[in-house]
Amino acid sequence: MCLFFLAGCFGPRSGTSASPPFNWRQFEGTTLRVLLSQSHWQQVIAPHLPEFEKRTGIRLAIEAYPQGELWDVLETGLAQPGQVDVYMTVPGLDGLRFLRAGGIQPVNDYLRDRTLTAPDYHWEDFLPQTRAAMEVEGAILGPPVMAEHLALLYRKDLFTQYQIAVPRTLDELEAAARLLHKKPMAKNGTPGVGLVSRGNGTAATSLYAAVLHAMGGTWLDAGRRPTINGPQGLAALERLGRLLGSYAPPNVSDFGWQEASALFLEGGAAMYIEGSSIYPILEQTATSRVAGKVGYAVFPSGPGGSGTTIAVRGLAIARQSENPKAAWLFLQWASSPEMVRRALVAGILVGRQSAWRDRSARGEIPADLGRSFQEAGHIGTPDWAPPLVAVTAAREAVGKAIEAAIRGEDVRAAADAAARRLTEILDTTEGRESHPAPAPPRSGQAGPS
Structure with missing residues (x-):
């Protein structure tokens, strides 16, 4: 069982029966500067912010930026005392960097x-692996507020027509892709492909992560050395190369999420591997030829176990904040059962199990999507991106090996080259304190999706 499951395990809270009771207004008069990324969650929470101010007497100064701009603002803001109190984090991309740079106040003690x-916050109510995704090197960064899992999206009509069971293993996935490849499935019976996904370098690393974990591998070994040219890493590259090289479009190595989703929306692929938060696009009847025909399942397992990954965005407290305890009240309110339920009603995939148990809160989220997401919240791994400070450079190095595998080139040579580059990155950015940590990724795309 993944050690990240321990993320929500705590001993008794400090204090005795004589401790002062919790008081929402204990920091009345404080002002918090809160930096958020522009997202569906940010839009949902915005109308309710006055409720927090009324409850606590704390004033909020909210700023929302595209993800790339937010990282730019944080780059300087987190280094200056009193400039930032709360910010949105994508822990898979920026958590390790910000933690090691002293930009995050962990909330373990809080x-x-x-x-x-x-008393009604209930940290253990969050799905175990959404909690795990918010923990870096033992530090709990804060609560998750939105999440997704790497999902297998499949055409229910085609699976029924050809009497195929939903793949639960990598072997079954490959068999289904082989059977459905070039079968009539698009408009006017045009043949389609068995499978589509991102295949373009960096964009494909989250899929590689899923196959790697299904093979029983990890990004790094216990000594933080790259494993991409080890047995599981090679097996993952070979499997991924075979799947996308044989049953995806010939130019799949040029595909990002836009190209992959466009093909699936047009009905040109039987299966699509993507982050589950894409589901609203697939179910829009005005623009999607597959609306109402899509099934949702966790990414298949392999000889090493579960392959599905879980990714979150969450809230963190700046280490240089002058009001960290008041900031913690905002984090609690924003991720409280009431606010999480509101997010779920709005169609956001959330981490609280109590919200999912409320059938009236699920809205139009497909039932099998909800089930597979919650399953991933128990068995998935948060390591959808390389756990390196220089995550962008690491993804680029792995992406080159993925593209080589898809093109049918020498996988061993490509993996060895990637391992050498990853070692250089680790030595340069983590080997000595004299080396400054690189900035977070500049792209606004911040998720496994």
């Missing part, structure tokens, strides 16, 4: 403190 954490 969660144990009866005077700081509301």
Whole structure:
């Protein structure tokens, strides 16, 4: 069982029966600067922010940026005392960097403190692996507010027509792709492909991660050395190369999520591997030829176990904040059962199990999507991106090996080259303190999707 499951395990909270009770207004008069990325969640929470101010007496100064611009603002803001109180984090991309650079105030102790954490907050209510995704090197960065899993999206009509069971293993996935490849499936019976996904370098690393974990591998070994040219890493590259090289479009190595989703929306692929938060696009009847025909399942397992990954965005407290405890009240409110339920009603995939148990909150989220997401929340791995400080450079190095595998080139040579480059990156950015940590990724795309 993944050790990340321990992320939500705490001993008794500090304090005794004589401890002061929790008080939402204990930091009345404080002003918090909160930096968020522009997202569906940010739009959902915005109308309710006055409720927090009324409850606590804390004033909020909210700023929302595209993800790339947010990283730019944080680059300077987190280094200056009192400039930032709360910000949105994508832990798979920026968590390790910000933590090691001293930009995050962990909330481990706050969660144990009866005077700081509301009695009805219930940290253990979050799905175990959404909690794990918010933990880096033992530090809990904050609560997750939105999430997704790497999902297998499939055409229910085609699977029924050809009497194929939903793949639960990599072997079954490959067999289904082989059977459905070039079968009539698009408009006017045009043949389609068995499978589509991102195949373009960096964009394909989240799919490689899923295959790697299904093979029983990890990005790095216990000594933080690259494993891409080890047995599981090679097996993952070979499997991925075979799947996309044989049953996806010939030019799949040029595909990002836009190209892959466009083909699936037009009905040109039987299966699509993508982050589950894409589901609203697939179900829009005005623009999608497959609306109402899509099934949702976790990414298949392999000889090493589960392959599905889980990714989150969450809230963190700046280490240089002058009001970290007041900031913790905002994090609690924003991720409270009430606010998480509102997010789920709006169609956002959320981490709280209590929200999913409320059938009236699920809205138009497909039932099998909800089930597969919750399954991933228990068995998935948060390591959808390389756990390196220089994550962008690491993804680029792995992406070159993926493209070589898809093109049918020498996988061993490509993996060896990637391992050498990853070692250089680790030595340069993590080997000595004299080397500054690189900036987070500049792209606005921030998820496994």
